[in-house]
Amino acid sequence: MSKDRASRRLPILLCIVASLMLTIAPVPDWAEVYRPDWVPLTLIYWSMLLPRTYSIGWAWVIGLIVDVAQGTLFGQHALALVLIIYIAVKFHLQIRVFPMLQMTATVFALIALYQFILFWINGVAGINAPAVTYWGPVVTGTLIWPLLSVIYGNIRYSASARS
């Protein structure tokens, strides 16, 4: 049983690690602004499907790692992630039966909320950045969600088929 669980968990952990790596991977200057929020997208997907395992505790710890990796205020990404994952877990039964279009709209709202919290904390701390740095990831994140959910869906099916 425990071995079963481990083999089912491993692919998901790899997804999370990959999303962290995509967050710190170097890209050209012009593309920085449009880097999708890989970590929140990944966490939304898995917390929505497996809310008992991947809940806000995970979101908090991973948020702190993102904070350290990006050198932002300690707790900034953690707070934003905890809030959106809280919403995703709270309404996971509704969200996961949504048709793709509606689900993408929900993800858009969640990512926008995530960026708004980052923006808000930056504003309180006196860090200014142009609006495109907040909107860019929302747009690209929403556009990439359908593709990402298909990929994660495949990972989920192959993982459950193996165990």
Next chain:
Amino acid sequence: MVAARSERSHRAPHSRALGLRFSLLAGLSILLLVVDHRDNHLDTVRKAIGATVYPLRVVVDAPVSTWRWISETTTSRSDLQSENDRLNIERLLTHARLQQFAALEAENSRLLAMLDATKRVRNQVRVAKIMSVSSDPFQHDLVIDKGSRDGVYNGQAMINDQGVIGQVVETGLLSSRGILISDPDHALPIELNRNGLRTVALGTGKHDELNLPFLPNNADIEVDDLLVTSGLGGAFPPGYPVATITSVIRNPQEPFAEVTAQPIASLDQVRELMLIWNDAGETDSEESEDE
């Protein structure tokens, strides 16, 4: 969907605990934010988490460094030869310049000795590689592969072969974070090489521009003047080139002139840099941190 059904049956207690946990974690995050913004008490925590991120950085950096390794090992013989020739010429030129420099240095120390001044210390230098740069366009920082294990300290100066690049703001065990002189949060004490006029250069968020906001309209400053570090902040040793003046706008209605400068080191193209151990400045390096 067995999992879903079992969840539904436990939904009420689960969601209540969820709300409680949410408020706890959110409160904790806000507490961390406030503590981190006020003071730097969380350095050890950051260091511990940074150690977990380090392997990720290495993996992310692997394709780039592999590509560099491949292109380095597969360069053709003629390329290598021409590079070798170029380097040889460069070496001759620098040697020629250095001969003069040695004489000048001897003369300088003689003069300083006559004036009873302390001798200028030659700084210890070490090369570090850049592992990643910030993903935020308005936060010009980078991560280097040397940490407190190598003796790196907060406030340490980073230069390259052209000029000053920035300073270390956060040291981990194996890697550290530095901010560039073009970061909007960075201020650098400088002086004009021509006449010793002292001022401060602020970052603007653009890689090729610094701002000198505190120069009066009648200051003796011209386009193409060289700016060097003054060494007054304690973090940077004096005399390293920083930037050249690109424009001076004197508006009689304003108390200060609008002066901009261009950093000599191309800040967006660095791959390797040098860390300087400033023996004089090590004691008061804490003060040099801005914010």
